[in-house]
Amino acid sequence: xxxxxxxxxxxxxxxxxxxxxxxxxxxxxxxxxxxxxxxxxxxxxxxxxxxxxxxxxxxxxxxxxxxxxxxxxxxxxxxxxxxxxxxxxxxxxxxxxxxxxxxxxxxxxxxxxxxxxxxxxxxxxxxxxxxxxxxxxxxxxxxxxxxxxxxxxxxxxxxxxxxxxxxxxxxxxxxxxxxxxxxxxxxxxxxxxxxxxxxxxxxxxxxxxxxxxxxxxxxxxxxxxxxxxxxxxxxxxxxxxxxxxxxxxxxxxxxxxxxxxxxxxxxxxxxxxxxxxxxxxxxxxxxxxxxxxxxxxxxxxxxxxxxxxxxxxxxxxxxxxxxxxxxxxxxxxxxxxxxxxxxxxxxxxxxxxxxxxxxxxxxxxxxxxxxxxxxxxxxxxxxxxxxxxxxxxxxxxxxxxxxxxxxxxxxxxxxxxxxxxxxxxxxxxxxxxxxxxxxxxxxxxxxxxxxxxxxxxxxxxxxxxxxxxxxxxxxxxxxxxxxxxxxxxxxxxxxxxxxxxxxxxxxxxxxxxxxxxxxxxxxxxxxxxxxxxxxxxxxxxxxxxxxxxxxxxxxxxxxxxxxxxxxxxxxxxxxxxxxxxxxxxxxxxxxxxxxxxxxxxxxxxxxxxxxxxxxxxxxxxxxxxxxxxxxxxxxxxxxxxxxxxxxxxxxxxxxxxxxxxxxxxxxxxxxxxxxxxxxxxxxxxxxxxxxxxxxxxxxxxxxxxxxxxxxxxxxxxxxxxxxxxxx
Amino acid sequence: xxxxxxxxxxxxxxxxxxxxxxxxxxxxxxxxxxxxxxxxxxxxxxxxxxxxxxxxxxxxxxxxxxxxxxxx
Numbered sequence: 001x002x003x004x005x006x007x008x009x010x011x012x013x014x015x016x017x018x019x020x021x022x023x024x025x026x027x028x029x030x031x032x033x034x035x036x037x038x039x040x041x042x043x044x045x046x047x048x049x050x051x052x053x054x055x056x057x058x059x060x061x062x063x064x065x066x067x068x069x070x071x072x073x074x075x076x077x078x079x080x081x082x083x084x085x086x087x088x089x090x091x092x093x094x095x096x097x098x099x100x101x102x103x104x105x106x107x108x109x110x111x112x113x114x115x116x117x118x119x120x121x122x123x124x125x126x127x128x129x130x131x132x133x134x135x136x137x138x139x140x141x142x143x144x145x146x147x148x149x150x151x152x153x154x155x156x157x158x159x160x161x162x163x164x165x166x167x168x169x170x171x172x173x174x175x176x177x178x179x180x181x182x183x184x185x186x187x188x189x190x191x192x193x194x195x196x197x198x199x200x201x202x203x204x205x206x207x208x209x210x211x212x213x214x215x216x217x218x219x220x221x222x223x224x225x226x227x228x229x230x231x232x233x234x235x236x237x238x239x240x241x242x243x244x245x246x247x248x249x250x251x252x253x254x255x256x257x258x259x260x261x262x263x264x265x266x267x268x269x270x271x272x273x274x275x276x277x278x279x280x281x282x283x284x285x286x287x288x289x290x291x292x293x294x295x296x297x298x299x300x301x302x303x304x305x306x307x308x309x310x311x312x313x314x315x316x317x318x319x320x321x322x323x324x325x326x327x328x329x330x331x332x333x334x335x336x337x338x339x340x341x342x343x344x345x346x347x348x349x350x351x352x353x354x355x356x357x358x359x360x361x362x363x364x365x366x367x368x369x370x371x372x373x374x375x376x377x378x379x380x381x382x383x384x385x386x387x388x389x390x391x392x393x394x395x396x397x398x399x400x401x402x403x404x405x406x407x408x409x410x411x412x413x414x415x416x417x418x419x420x421x422x423x424x425x426x427x428x429x430x431x432x433x434x435x436x437x438x439x440x441x442x443x444x445x446x447x448x449x450x451x452x453x454x455x456x457x458x459x460x461x462x463x464x465x466x467x468x469x470x471x472x473x474x475x476x477x478x479x480x481x482x483x484x485x486x487x488x489x490x491x492x493x494x495x496x497x498x499x500x501x502x503x504x505x506x507x508x509x510x511x512x513x514x515x516x517x518x519x520x521x522x523x524x525x526x527x528x529x530x531x532x533x534x535x536x537x538x539x540x541x542x543x544x545x546x547x548x549x550x551x552x553x554x555x556x557x558x559x560x561x562x563x564x565x566x567x568x569x570x571x572x573x574x575x576x577x578x579x580x581x582x583x584x585x586x587x588x589x590x591x592x593x594x595x596x597x598x599x600x601x602x603x604x605x606x607x608x609x610x611x612x613x614x615x616x617x618x619x620x621x622x623x624x625x626x627x628x629x630x631x632x633x634x635x636x637x638x639x640x641x642x643x644x645x646x647x648x649x650x651x652x653x654x655x656x657x658x659x660x661x662x663x664x665x666x667x668x669x670x671x672x673x674x675x676x677x678x679x680x681x682x683x684x685x686x687x688x689x690x691x692x693x694x695x696x697x698x699x700x701x702x703x704x705x706x707x708x709x710x711x712x713x714x715x716x717x718x719x720x721x722x723x724x725x726x727x
Numbered sequence: 728x729x730x731x732x733x734x735x736x737x738x739x740x741x742x743x744x745x746x747x748x749x750x751x752x753x754x755x756x757x758x759x760x761x762x763x764x765x766x767x768x769x770x771x772x773x774x775x776x777x778x779x780x781x782x783x784x785x786x787x788x789x790x791x792x793x794x795x796x797x798x799x
Contacts, residue, residue: 063756064756066752066756095782096783097783101756101758242761243748245752246755249755249760250762253763266783279769282778283772288772288773382776382778383771385773385789386773386775386776387773389775495787496754496757496786496792497787498757498784498785498787499786501785
């Protein structure tokens with residue numbers, strides 16, 4: 001049977017890097033606490049496992065085995081119920097005190113522990129000296145010095161872990177707590193049912209003393225035993241004038257302090273390079289300007305200069321060349337016009353428009369990954385917390401929003417680090433309001449249309465920044481409106497966040513990151529989008545005309561026109577009631593990028609589908625006014641994201657009810673905002689006052705009331721739920 | 728005095744931690760326990776949260792949340 005290793009440790013101690021080094025798997029690595037929430041498994045490379053079958057499970061990064069966060073519950077459930085043969089506890093040698101706090105809890109679970117003293121290469125640099133032999137003796141478990149990054153000590157670690165796992169003997173820790181506590185633990189151990197094996201009894205005993213809600217629920221004690229535990233607890237609590245959980249935590253840290261005084265020599269307190277950098281970038285005066293400058297630089301480079309250059313090349317040279325070549329080839333082998341149309345315009349044209357966008361996204365992701373890996377991203381949460389708290393969110397919500405500007409999928413996934421349910425749901429629901437990379441071509445296209453309609457504006461370059469701005473405002477407005485409703489109410493989440501040391505971004509980590517994110521996009525483009533292109537081409541080329549079904553000359557006779565025509569009236573109040581834009585919006589649900597390709601197909605645009613002027617002239621006729629074009633853009637910016645992102649939402653919400661609420665909210669919100677803007681806007685620029693205008697004003701007033709009404713739950717004293725409490 | 732009132736650049740010692748169990752436990756798990764030394768490192772550009780050094784690493788806490796920690 002395979003040997004099961006559980007990889008445990010604090011967030012940001014190099015755990016995922018270690019997992020990748022051991023298993024060779026390409027896994028997501030991040031430099032802000034709590035990136036991994038679900039556990040991941042991988043087989044140890046056969047060379048390292050020496051013929052054994054060794055499976056490693058990467059547990060989420062945790063600080064403790066308390067019952068209060070999702071990660072902690074996932075980890076402890078795994079350790080206690082899935083019977084791993086050994087726990088490899090990754091301890092960050094540069095931050096040993098807090099890391100050992102988790103160790104003292106892991107060694108109580110009855111599963112043998114091997115400590116990997118990670119970042120051992122950094123110890124010397126910092127002038128820290130650790131007597132590993134003595135530490136190993138005091139803790140009762142083997143210690144191996146490793147560096148996951150430099151891949152040293154890994155073979156030894158695996159050898160040790162396999163050896164310990166095979167021995168199957170657990171060495172329970174000696175005395176961690178005070179005499180009084182230890183005696184109480186012994187007493188409680190005697191009260192536990194036989195279903196709990198001997199080596200796990202200590203852990204359960206401590207948890208019963210702490211009155212851990214999850215353990216008390218899971219293990220039934222007799223009434224007598226329960227009251228005995230309660231008596232023991234009250235007695236100790238009285239003696240210490242504190243609650244049990246605090247006493248236990250306190251004594252653990254005291255124990256650690258005691259053992260490290262004899263084993264760890266701390267280096268001289270000197271300013272590390274990281275501290276110096278931090279002094280500048282989170283400086284009171286310079287902090288915000290630096291943040292704005294960095295963000296501006298990232299977007300400027302990836303969206304306008306380098307990004308545009310690469311994207312233009314891909315579209316004008318690369319795609320057109322392929323289109324011509326494919327067209328020529330098909331003609332030579334003598335295929336019909338239908339196949340040529342499908343391949344050249346439908347598939348290559350559609351996919352090309354989207355794939356041409358990949359380089360731009362790659363550059364954006366590259367920058368975001370560098371910021372994340374070097375440790376700046378978490379400082380952004382630190383700097384921005386004040387702003388977001390104003391709207392009932394925390395600085396942690398900012399990271400998902402920022403990543404969503406590249407792609408909503410990793411953005412939604414990044415919301416995992418937000419502990420409180422309501423904040424996390426809110427962030428998941430609103431993250432995709434921020435224009436993602438795929439919406440940029442739509443913005444560029446509609447910018448062209450709007451500029452074409454509104455004669456006063458010579459160019460449309462203001463549209464893109466405006467859309468980002470609207471996206472941010474939409475997030476904040478939704479946050480305020482929703483926070484005033486019961487399900488989202490509750491005291492703001494405590495904001496306790498570790499600020500890891502800065503380090504040079506690792507090329508490998510950064511590239512892995514970029515690839516992981518890009519891969520999702522490319523796969524989506526290759527599968528869903530491919531299908532969408534074919535389906536859209538079919539629907540727009542075929543239809544009922546001249547009494548039969550077949551290829552239609554005029555796309556107004558097509559199937560798409562028929563479908564679009566049926567639902568078009570719904571969008572008439574938004575200013576785009578004709579079938580083409582409605583059909584394009586529909587295709588946006590398969591993937592936002594498809595809006596552009598669908599429009600290109602419907603307007604039969606040849607060549608560069610992404611050239612705003614080119615397509616804009618083709619589709620301009622669909623929008624009677626600039627306001628209608630703007631309303632169309634707004635609706636497609638704020639409505640539900642593409643299918644892939646919707647699937648991610650469903651996965652992260654972990655609740656059908658919340659998922660459907662999110663979908664409903666996004667679309668209703670998008671519809672209402674677009675309607676208000678179109679109706680009121682049209683009225684403002686000199687249109688007549690119609691029933692639509694009245695509806696627009698009415699909805700706008702309702703929106704404003706929801707926004708500015710006093711918060712009925714303002715004085716709520718209860719913290720919002722964390723999902724672990726109802727798992 | 729609470730941690731929220733402590734001045735930037737000063738070193739304080741925790742005397743008591745208040746608050747409900749989930750929050751208190753979280754703060755204590757991070758190493759802010761009775762008797763531990765905290766160095767108030769800096770304040771974020773907008774005046775909140777604060778960055779403190781505890782047990783050799785950096786932690787950020789909101790001033791409002793820091794009110795629960797009594798220090799001297």
